[in-house]
Amino acid sequence: MNREELKAKAHSAVDKLFTQLDELDAKKDQLSEKAKAEYAEKREALAKKKEELQAKYKELEGASSESFEDIKVALDKSSESFKEAFGNIKTHFKKEAGGEAEAGA
DSSP states (O other): OOHHHHHHHHHHHHHHHHHHHHHHHHTGGGSOHHHHHHHHHHHHHHHHHHHHHHHHHHHHHTOOHHHHHHHHHHHHHHHHHHHHHHHHHHHHHHHHTTTOOOOOO
């Protein structure tokens, strides 16, 4: 896979994660008040991971040939961290909403 294909694949993966998060956010009103508070707390932590992921992606886009591999590895780690946190918030959401509000993954 060449550099441009890798950037396109990373862009697609990041967009998919953020779209799923937006879909979940749109359904948060289905939660109880207690669950909404817990969701908000988890969502705040996830927002920080989202910012980290966006920053790593921007680094990847502008990376020189020498630094490209290092930044790709950092982007992969940031992406995995975001996915894990997203999975946790999605599981919490499904549990609290009775499993009715799945955000396609």
